[in-house]
Amino acid sequence: MIPRMGLRDAGHGLANVLPGAAAAVAARLPLPVAESVGSRTALLFGMLPNRFFRRAVENLARAFPEQSAASRVALARGAAAHYGRETAALANWFACADPHRELPAICVNYAELRATIGRDLEGGRGAIYLGGHFGNPQLLSALCGTVAPVTGVGTDYHRRSHLGFVTEGRQRLGLRYIPENSPPLDLLRALQRNELVTFLPDVQPRRNRGLWLPFFGTPACTTTFPAALARLTGCVLRPIYLAREGGRYQAIVRDPIAAPDPAEGDAGVARAMLAWTATLEEEVRRRPEQWLWMARRWRAMPEDARPVSLPVTPASPAG
């Protein structure tokens, strides 16, 4: 039987092809033109029926239930335009002649970012930077990479050729990425070499292996791996984001999270990840149009799971 292809499938198929096609064009255009093409292409994507856009609207409904359906759709279109603009900008930066020399100029507070990284590495145990699908996390890694070596965890886009430019760009900028769900020894080694490790923990862990932490008031399964790795190594654990500010970007450098003390047990790991998820929620509330989340962030909680309730108190000071 020949499968029927409906408008929904066509929209989804196009949504799969558009980012790669737009990136290929964007890499060859002047940056402002590329960004304009990117945002308009993504707006077109937002008008087509597809599951990514539908999920974005659903996520916005969960996050901002007080808003009307019409304003959430408008917000989702704004987020789609942001996504397109940032994808185009990323493709453009990945293709530029000397990104390490040119990238710092795009960040209004690059000096602060640089100083922060310097301080975080003073302890000699590396640092874990926790971001999110907000602003432009890829460009943030690239900016950090101009200061210190960066190892991240990311999707292996080799198998998804339309986003292959991301993998190629990472390699070009010297960013090391290990595929999700691969042995994490490289992350440990990076910290032992006093380098940076980046995580985007706002993704669904496999088989719900995480804690159900409140995100916009609803439990969302969240990996505890970064906090557990910080507990193991004693490295710095810091939430950090990169938000678009007009034609440039601002690094949102949040205070470091107290690394979990082994004596706290699992409560310390929960406390640390709760602190991170609270910062992400705050930043999304400030700039909801820069929230790029188009997957199911809130899934059904299994019956035997228990949400982590607020507050998880920090360990009592010793002595």
Next chain:
Amino acid sequence: MSESAQVLDFVNARLARNGPVRDTSLDLMSARIIDSMAMLELVVWIEQTFGVRVQNDDLSAANFRSVDTMAAYIRRSMAAQSAR
């Protein structure tokens, strides 16, 4: 104290949450005692305790499935290191 006894002590002290492990051939992965984070804890402990360097390729179920396989892996690694 044998490598096997040391590994068993570490597993029971740091990783086993639902009662102590007594069977050194127990599949710790199937029993959900070892996940990716526990594996890193084991790597750090093995390197500090036995002075061997764990390689990426060594992080396999064949080496880390049970207390017995870990003890065997540690013995092999120590022998290989002293042969160098």
